[in-house]
Amino acid sequence: MSDKPSVLFVCVHNAGRSQMAAGWLTHLAGDRIQVRSAGSAPAESINPAAIAAMREVGIDITAEQPKVLTVEAVEASDVVITMGCGDACPIFPGKRYEDWKLEDPAGQGIDAVRPIRDEIHARIEKLIKELT
Template sequence: MTDRPTVLFVCVHNAGRSQMAAGYLQHLAGDRVRVFSAGSEPADRVNAVAVEAMAEEGIDIATAVPAVLEADTVRESDVVVTMGCGDACPVFPGKRYEDWELDDPAGQPIDRVRPVRDAVRARVEQLIATL
């Protein structure tokens, strides 16, 4: 890893979990870490309820745009965190991979998304401690 590690968060639609994780990492680590997020089948926009849940924490992910997962982004990353993308994420030697099992917030009401958000934050805090 370089002095400024790069972390990539990946989920299928890049609209909920991965966007929340990227938002937290950017918020908590600032410019000490480069942050990417992507999806194997990106949605048209970020989940509005995920945006609302993060806004409750003072983190604005409303302008985030789901991105397609590119092999070059994986190649650039020191740590790749997957969240339900299965085999869609390319694997490169020398990368640190973590798979976070988290409920998908898609289609869920805010009271079901808050626990997912909180679990994401806890894992991001643990991740920061290991970078």
């Protein structure tokens, strides 16, 4: 890893879990960690319930857009965290890979998204301690 580690969050639509994770990591780590997110089949827009759940904790992810997963994004990242993208994520030697089993917030209301947001928060705090 370089002096400034980089983390890539990947889920299928890059509209919920990976966007919330990127929002938490950016918010909590500031410029100490480079943050990316992408999806194997990106949605048109961010999940409104994810936006609302993050807004409740003071994090604004409304400016984000789902992005397609590229080989370049994986190559440029030290840590790749998948959240249900299956085999779509390319594997490169020397990268740290984690698969976070998280419920998919797609199509769910804010009451169902809050616990997902909070679980991601706890995992992000642990990740920051490991990387800094």
